[in-house]
Amino acid sequence: MELKGKAHKFGNDVNTDYIISGRYKFKTLDMRELAKHLMEDLDPDFFARINKGDFIVAGKNFGCGSSREQAPLAIINADISAVIAKSFARIFYRNAINTGLPLIECDTDLIDPGDQLEVNLSQGLLYNKSKDLRIPVTPLPAVMLKILADGGLVEHFKKYGNFNFD
Amino acid sequence: MGKTIAEKILSDKSKQDAKAGDIVIADLDFVMGQDGTSPLAIRVFEEMKANRVFDPNRVAMVIDHSAPSPVEGVSALHKQMRDFAQKQKIHFYDIGDGVCHQLLPEKGHVLPGQLVIGADSHTCTYGAINVFSTGVGSTDLAAGMISGKLWFKVPETIRLVLNGKLAGGVFSKDLIIFLAGQITADGATYMAIEFAGEVIDALSVDARFTISNMAVELGAKCGLMEADQKTESWVKQHSIQSYQPVLADQDANYNYVKEYNLSDLEPQVALPHTVDNVTPISKVTGTKVDQGVIGTCTNGRLEDLRIAAEILKGKKIAANTRLIVAPSSRATFIAAMREGLIEALVEAGAAVVTPGCGPCVGTHNGVPADGENVISTANRNFKGRMGNNKASIFLASPATVAVSMLYGSITDPREIIG
Known part of the structure; x- marks a missing residue:
């Protein structure tokens, strides 16, 4: 899976309330609608500045807080191709993989806002084109790569009817 | 191993x-x-x-x-x-x-x-x-x-x-x-x-x-x-x-x-807007509060309501403040009623809402106004958590919330109990 886009940078501990506020997420299952409010409490104009394929780049503990799956779904529906962070909160991590949102763990201090990035997920490569820099990436465990390769857990279950990692 | x-x-x-x-x-x-x-x-x-x-x-x-x-x-x-x-x-x-x-x-x-x-x-x-x-x-x-x-x-x-x-x-x-x-x-x-x-x-x-x-x-x-x-x-x-x-x-x-040895631990408060932004209460006493919340999956149990009711019984919360109480379940609510805890809390000025998450998740039941401070027994104080990103949430024990509501400002519960 090859991904290309621009970096939008955020800090540490971006919680799921910031990703999509509770005041919207309980009201609808329309994820395109929710996506318009992505990161609204941190950056009110964020959604308007996203170009298809862009990356959210953040510090440590991205996605901490509530278990709302609307968080990765709103990110996917805002046309973000992947989230790149120093580390992820574990429920967000599960939800992202299950819904098919790729996550990349690396040293994000090597990325500035606006940098052009290229990612090859299966090879675990991240290239910062603006800085001509290859950034080492923590590889995803095989189970998660399998779920992502199937297109998320829904597609995995449709295919196998159960968990199948053999 | x-x-x-x-x-x-x-x-x-x-x-x-x-x-x-x-x-x-x-x-x-x-x-x-x-x-x-x-x-x-x-x-x-x-x-x-x-x-x-x-x-x-x-x-x-x-x-x-x-x-x-x-x-x-x-x-x-x-x-x-x-x-x-x-x-x-x-x-x-x-x-x-x-x-x-x-x-x-x-x-x-x-x-x-x-x-x-x-x-x-x-x-x-x-x-x-x-x-x-x-x-x-x-x-x-x-x-x-x-x-x-x-x-x-x-x-x-x-x-x-x-x-x-x-x-x-x-x-x-x-x-x-x-x-x-x-x-x-x-x-x-x-x-x-x-x-x-x-x-x-x-x-x-x-x-x-x-x-x-x-x-x-x-x-x-x-x-x-x-x-x-x-x-x-x-x-x-x-x-x-x-x-x-x-x-x-x-x-x-x-x-x-x-x-850890916790014999000397004093009451603690998590300050806005992260749960790990923690201070001993002595550093923040006197901070004005507009709304108190006692309840949620963290602290809405019978023991919590007992602590709050004991502090508030026969007293009134401070003028220009609100106190919202959400019992954690129907059984808790009934037990609290039978013990007279609900009566004590309501007489003291509390508004009791439906057993459930109450105002903690910002959907309803007490969204604060811009610039207001809330002291809550909940588990999260993220910006916007209670439905308004211009309000501030302080997290504390039911005793600290109850005592703070009597004074309209963050108050060490050991002034009354302990």
Whole structure:
């Protein structure tokens, strides 16, 4: 899976309330609608500045807080191709993989806002084109790569009817 | 090499010799969703082409986040849940029944030694009664409802040994807020925590739930305690099922073990806007508060209402303040009424709302205004959490909230009790 886009940078501990506020997420299952409010409490104009394929780049503990799956779904529906962070909160991590949102763990201090990035997920490569820099990436465990390769857990279950990692 | 509680439960449920770092597929004892996560799980359940849940007796849905519904959109989602629950014949708790994390243990759905998932981050609450319980999202909930299984990465464990004796006016909430400050919001990410020591032994099961409830605020997957006599008698009051509690081995392998002596701990406050932004109360006394909240899955239990009612009985909350009380369940509400606690709180000026999540998740039941300060017994104080990103939330024990409401400013509860 090859991904290309621009970096939008955020800090540490971006919680799921910031990703999509509770005041919207309980009201609808329309994820395109929710996506318009992505990161609204941190950056009110964020959604308007996203170009298809862009990356959210953040510090440590991205996605901490509530278990709302609307968080990765709103990110996917805002046309973000992947989230790149120093580390992820574990429920967000599960939800992202299950819904098919790729996550990349690396040293994000090597990325500035606006940098052009290229990612090859299966090879675990991240290239910062603006800085001509290859950034080492923590590889995803095989189970998660399998779920992502199937297109998320829904597609995995449709295919196998159960968990199948053999 | 011995095993931690987490390694033992996941070994048992995956029928393999599981060690930290392994990925296992394990059998679930119970699966839960609430109204913020279930509607999406129902949609995913249908997308996965499933017809039946794996075992209706092991699945529950709870309407607690927006209870009763404040807007039409939520009403439609609640209806989907009711229809699904009826069709699938699963356990269903409607508005007024209470917060999911009070209901699951109270109704005897979760027992020591079991493996439980809930589509709510505070599912780690049941760790207080020796349950490996952890929060997941809606897709995991759907997969769990269909297959009765889920994949887990077996977590490493941090063991926190809490010794000494808590002073008067200092409660389990102060302890877990203190630990959030020490360990920080991501200090235990991907890991389990075992809580042990004299302080835990001395606490009631109600007070222990408060600690395990907030394990996720330290990033943890679960917050486990060993079962003792108090656990046994608590569980027996709520279930007739047999169960097998799990002890950690003496030679278990921990990421680290840390001991604290908490005899000198003073009441703690988590300042806006992160749970690990913690200070002893003496640094913030006098800060004006506009609204107080007593309730939520952290501190809405009978013991919490007793503490608050004892402080507020025969008194009035300060002028120009509001106090919202949300009992954790219908049973808690009834018991509090029978003891006269609700009368004492309402006479003191409290507004009692439906048992459930109350104003904690910002959907209704007390959204603060711009610039206002809220002091709450909840577990999160993120910006916007209560529905207004221009308000500030301070987290504290029920005693600190109750005493602060008498003065309209953050006040050390030891001025009145202790």
